[in-house]
Structures are given as structure tokens and as C-alpha cells.
Amino acid sequence: MMMMMMTSTTCRKMEGALAALTPLLLGGFGLMALCRLVQRLRLKNRVRDRVVVITGASSGLGRECARLFHQAGARLVLCGRERSSLQELAQELTESAHGELKTYTPCIVTFDLSDVDKVAMAGSEILRQCGHVDILINNAGVSYRGNIMDTHVSVQKQIMETNYFGPVALTQAILQSMVSRHSGHIVAISSIQGKISIPYRSAYSASKHAMQAYFDCLRAEVERFGLQVTVVSPGYIRTNLSINAITGDGSKYGVMDKTTATGWDPAEVARAVLTAVNHRQKEVVLAGLLPILATYIRLLCPSLFFRLMAARARKEPAVKAE
Numbered sequence: 001m002m003m004m005m006m007t008s009t010t011c012r013k014m015e016g017a018l019a020a021l022t023p024l025l026l027g028g029f030g031l032m033a034l035c036r037l038v039q040r041l042r043l044k045n046r047v048r049d050r051v052v053v054i055t056g057a058s059s060g061l062g063r064e065c066a067r068l069f070h071q072a073g074a075r076l077v078l079c080g081r082e083r084s085s086l087q088e089l090a091q092e093l094t095e096s097a098h099g100e101l102k103t104y105t106p107c108i109v110t111f112d113l114s115d116v117d118k119v120a121m122a123g124s125e126i127l128r129q130c131g132h133v134d135i136l137i138n139n140a141g142v143s144y145r146g147n148i149m150d151t152h153v154s155v156q157k158q159i160m161e162t163n164y165f166g167p168v169a170l171t172q173a174i175l176q177s178m179v180s181r182h183s184g185h186i187v188a189i190s191s192i193q194g195k196i197s198i199p200y201r202s203a204y205s206a207s208k209h210a211m212q213a214y215f216d217c218l219r220a221e222v223e224r225f226g227l228q229v230t231v232v233s234p235g236y237i238r239t240n241l242s243i244n245a246i247t248g249d250g251s252k253y254g255v256m257d258k259t260t261a262t263g264w265d266p267a268e269v270a271r272a273v274l275t276a277v278n279h280r281q282k283e284v285v286l287a288g289l290l291p292i293l294a295t296y297i298r299l300l301c302p303s304l305f306f307r308l309m310a311a312r313a314r315k316e317p318a319v320k321a322e
């Protein structure tokens, strides 16, 4: 009896406390939601009238980023190796219909990322043409398919030059100007393969791991100057990346892999890049459950990850259409 009385008194006390706390909790959540909304509205337009440099703008994700950032009112600098495809894109953007937002005719700067001297010169050329850079999107890249044993070191080097040293050289060519202005945002398009390595992608995965490491260091070093750094790590995207990939002997792979063909819509990934810039996100991982799970297994249970990857390597031939 005594026990029941105590229980009902405790219950009543708890109910009373809950009743007193409920408005406070609801108010707190409401306030948080309101702050988020205000923040979203305030940060929405970080690209409007801003100089945005996009490498690899001629194709795939870079092309979609160019479309989206142009519509958002950015002053684009389109980069790639081939002037004609960039000119075609610039014309498409200039002719496309827009709302009331002022848009700009994009500039074009061509260079090969694998030639660091040319990249440094291109950085100076961009600064000469535009005065400064607000947002640099290091998007261009090349993939690889091959067995390490049959891959010449020159191929490993070629991938590192395009995917790592090129973006590093361009970033460093523009960085001092951003530091002097205490303003700028640098985006690195890495890959989920910058977090986990899968067999027969050694050069690509190594270059993306290097990219992740460099831009993580950069983020820490330039925060005190008010600069932002975002690393975007997507899973497969529906682009020409696998077709343009190179193999162990340096020849073109030329195959649209099934994983790539059924990957993310590049327009959706471009939207995530724009959101990341607008919201100053430091890291974006855009991948399915399995690859994300794999990153945790690699971290928490490496021996299981190594066994899974060895099994995968045994199952798959080195270079084949997936």
C-alpha cells in the first residue's frame, strides 16, 4: 500500500515537472528552428556577384556546378584544357533564360593541371583578369583502373599530378590574394575513395587521400585569416569519369562502368556543392549506406575491412567493365 502511494506521488511529481518543462523544451526547439531558418535565409546568397573559378568545367560535375553557380549570379571563370568546349558552355550559359537575377558572361582560362608551372601561370592570369577570386572549386580530375603490378610508375605520377599537384598549385597561386583580402572559400572535390581505398584504383584513391589530407591541413591553417575550406567526398556520379579513366599502361579505359552509369545525378551533387558554399560547410560526404559503413569499418575494425577488400580483389579482374 505504502509502496503504491509512493509510486503515485512520484508519478504526479514527474508529471508536474514534465508539464513545467514542456513549454520550455518546445520554446527551445522553436527558437533553434527559427535561428536555423534565419541563418539559412541570411547565408543563401554567398555566390551572387562573386568570382567563382571552376576547374574541369567542360564536363560532368564541373559543368553542372557552372550552370548552378551561373544561375545564382556568380561571375564564373571556366577552366579546362579545351577552349572550344568551354566556349560552347559559356555561350549556353549566356543565352539561357534567367529570372530577375543579374548574371555575368563567364571568362575562360585553359590549362593542363598536370603541368604545375602552367597552373601557376593560369592562377596569375585569373587574378589579372578578375582582380581576385572569391570561391575556387578544385573539381577537375581523372580516374584510373588498373592492377598495381602492371601499372607503370609514370601512370601513378600522372594521376597524382592532375588530381593532387594541380589543385595544390592552383590553390597556392590564389591563396595569398585570399589571405590578403581576409576572404575566400576553397572547395576540393575529392571522393569517397579519398577516405577508403578499393582494389584496382590505387593511383586515384591515393590522389584523393592526398587531396583530403592537404585540404584538411589548409582548413586549419587559414581559418585565422577568415578563409573557408570545404572537402566534398561523393560516391559514384553519372559522368564520363570512368570513360576518361586511364589504365596501367596509360591508355584510355573508355568504358562507362555500371556503378558510374547508375551513380548520383551530377546536378544533385552540384546542388550539394552550392549548399556547402552557402552554408560554409567544412565537409560533405555524399554516398550510400554501404560506402559510408565501409569508412566506419576501416576506422573501427581495420582487419575486417582488409579481409573484405582482399575478397573483392580476388573476385574482380583488375580492369573490366563493371
Ligand SMILES: NC(=O)c1ccc[n+]([C@@H]2O[C@H](COP(=O)([O-])OP(=O)(O)OC[C@H]3O[C@@H](n4cnc5c(N)ncnc54)[C@H](OP(=O)(O)O)[C@@H]3O)[C@@H](O)[C@H]2O)c1
Pocket: 055, 056, 057, 058, 059, 060, 061, 062, 079, 080, 081, 082, 085, 111, 112, 113, 114, 139, 140, 141, 142, 143, 162, 189, 190, 191, 192, 233, 234, 235, 236, 237, 238, 239, 240, 241, 242, 244, 260, 263
Ligand atoms: N564521377 C564519379 O563517379 C565521381 C565520384 C567521386 C568524385 N568524382 C570527382 O568529381 C570530379 C569531376 O569529375 P567528373 O565525374 O565530372 O568527370 P568528367 O566528366 O570526366 O570530368 C572531368 C573534368 O576534369 C577535367 N580534366 C581532366 N584532366 C585534366 C587535366 N589534366 N587538366 C585540366 N583539366 C582536366 C576535364 O576537362 P578537359 O578534359 O576538357 O580538359 C573535365 O572537365 C573529379 O575530381 C572526380 O574525381 C567523380
